[in-house]
Amino acid sequence: MLTRREALRRGIGAATVLTAGPFLASCAPAAVSSPTPTAVVPTATAAPTLAPPETTSIRLAAGACDSAIFGAERYLREEGFTDVQFTDAATATAIAAGNANIGNAFPQAVFNSVEGNGPKVVALGGLHPGCNEIWAQPAIASLKDLKGSTISVTAKALTNLPYSWMAMTLKYAGVDPKDVNFVVQADADTVKLYLDGKSDVAYVATTAAAALKENPANKGHVIFSQVMDEPWKSTNCCFIIVSEPWYRANPIAARRALRAIYRTADTLATDRSDAAKLAADKGLFGGAAALANITVAANMVPLDWRTYDLEKAIRFYAPLLTDVGLVKASTDDVLKAIDLKIFKELSTELKK
Numbered sequence: 298m299l300t301r302r303e304a305l306r307r308g309i310g311a312a313t314v315l316t317a318g319p320f321l322a323s324c325a326p327a328a329v330s331s332p333t334p335t336a337v338v339p340t341a342t343a344a345p346t347l348a349p350p351e352t353t354s355i356r357l358a359a360g361a362c363d364s365a366i367f368g369a370e371r372y373l374r375e376e377g378f379t380d381v382q383f384t385d386a387a388t389a390t391a392i393a394a395g396n397a398n399i400g401n402a403f404p405q406a407v408f409n410s411v412e413g414n415g416p417k418v419v420a421l422g423g424l425h426p427g428c429n430e431i432w433a434q435p436a437i438a439s440l441k442d443l444k445g446s447t448i449s450v451t452a453k454a455l456t457n458l459p460y461s462w463m464a465m466t467l468k469y470a471g472v473d474p475k476d477v478n479f480v481v482q483a484d485a486d487t488v489k490l491y492l493d494g495k496s497d498v499a500y501v502a503t504t505a506a507a508a509l510k511e512n513p514a515n516k517g518h519v520i521f522s523q524v525m526d527e528p529w530k531s532t533n534c535c536f537i538i539v540s541e542p543w544y545r546a547n548p549i550a551a552r553r554a555l556r557a558i559y560r561t562a563d564t565l566a567t568d569r570s571d572a573a574k575l576a577a578d579k580g581l582f583g584g585a586a587a588l589a590n591i592t593v594a595a596n597m598v599p600l601d602w603r604t605y606d607l608e609k610a611i612r613f614y615a616p617l618l619t620d621v622g623l624v625k626a627s628t629d630d631v632l633k634a635i636d637l638k639i640f641k642e643l644s645t646e647l648k649k
Contacts, residue, residue: 350550354380357554358388358400361503361573361582361594362428363535365562365602366401368572372557378550385581389456392416392540398547399539399554403427403462404614405455407536407634411626412455417541421555422640423605424562425598427534429462430506431521432491433498439520440470446497447478449490455623459487459500464621465614466521466529474621491517504582507593524598532613533605536635544636552639559643562600569595603644607635 355378359366366383373381384391388400389409393416401424409415437443450460464474480496491499492514499517501509509515523529537555544551565572573592577584582591611631618624624631 347553348549350377350553351547352550353378354382355399355550355554356382356384356391356397358384358386358391358397358402359576359581360385360401360535361576361591362598363401363424364565364569364572364576364595365424365558365600366537367576367579367581368565368569369557369561370575372560373554376553376557378553378557383576383579383581385576388538389415389418392418392538397540398543399537399551401535402538403458403534404536404610405458405461405618406538407611408614408618408624408626408631409456411631411634412624415456418538418634419541419544420536420538420607420635421544421551422537422559422602422637422643423533423607423610424535424537424558424602425600426530426532426605427502427523428506428594428597429458429500429502429521429523429534430509430519431463431466431498431500432509432515432517433520434491434494434517437497437517437520440466441472443467443498444472444476445478447480447495448498449480449482449485449487449496451481451483451485451487453479453481455618458502461618461621461623463498463500464623465617468617468621503594503597504587504590506597507590510593528613533607533610536607536610552642555639556643556647559602559647562602563647563649565600567596603649607637607640608632611635 355373357366357369370381384396386394386396388397388402389406391397391400402418406415406418407420410418431440433443437446448463450463451457453460455461460479467474467477487496488499488501488505488509490496492512498520499509523534537558539551570592573588573595576582576595577588577591582594612628615624615628615631
């Protein structure tokens with residue numbers, strides 16, 4: 298019998314049979330002529346009367362669990378974009394390099410922006426609760442048991458996701474990160490060290506989580522799942538962020554891009570294997586060779602974007618990141634980096 302975790306991972310759902318064909322047609326790569334859609338887009342999601350985007354080029358960044366972004370090409374073109382490109386680089390990194398205008402990012406990117414250490418970004422809305430996992434050696438039962446343990450990381454910094462996420466989850470579980478022996482090695486392969494028994498835990502996400510689960514050398518188990526454990530699973534993790542200069546210069550384009558992403562989220566079936574194939578065909582996340590892991594990652598998270606409250610999420614993460622010494626900015630300062638006007642409009646406009 299499948300557990301709820303397994304069902305979630307594998308994306309089991311009857312909706313697959315009903316929607317797989319239309320979705321594949323709707324999201325065909327730009328270089329290939331899309332076949333005639335087999336389903337009519339509901340009237341509720343028809344494009345409103347709105348000025349064309351200020352630019353017809355859009356650059357999007359996504360992780361392997363962000364199927365609503367890398368599967369959005371059809372809707373982006375309907376919104377007036379003719380040059381659509383995707384990258385699997387971290388969103389903040391891609392924005393800083395000029396390779397992305399919009400994308401999905403962990404909240405650390407927003408905090409880092411406010412701290413003045415990253416590109417200036419604005420958070421426009423939520424997408425899903427995130428797909429982080431922490432795996433532990435067999436003798437470790439829970440996060441509380443990590444006091445005195447040894448964990449390998451490549452840096453102890455806000456933007457180092459393994460460290461900052463583990464520090465937050467430990468703090469929330471009642472363990473002071475100072476009571477954990479975090480061993481910093483810049484070039485460390487932290488998953489290998491875990492598999493070799495030299496580190497007590499491994500932090501993984503998206504395709505890395507899928508790969509670790511299937512690795513026969515992994516004798517451990519999950520002690521933290523962002524998509525299964527409260528309050529994390531009810532808290533928006535991954536914020537859709539946009540370059541602040543680009544947003545100020547292209548507010549209509551930003552609205553149309555966010556609208557395309559949310560329309561895609563509403564269209565996707567529980568099993569997002571078609572979207573995963575489109576990403577793999579574009580060479581994202583390891584390409585065709587990684588298709589199985591991309592599919593698992595795409596299926597890991599719910600896309601109930603209407604249910605997520607970014608302000609609540611900021612107020613949840615801010616004290617934890619402050620308490621572990623990774624953030625100095627006030628919560629109010631961080632809240633200034635979100636703009637929910639478009640999100641609120643689309644929540645009303647896009648009826649399910």
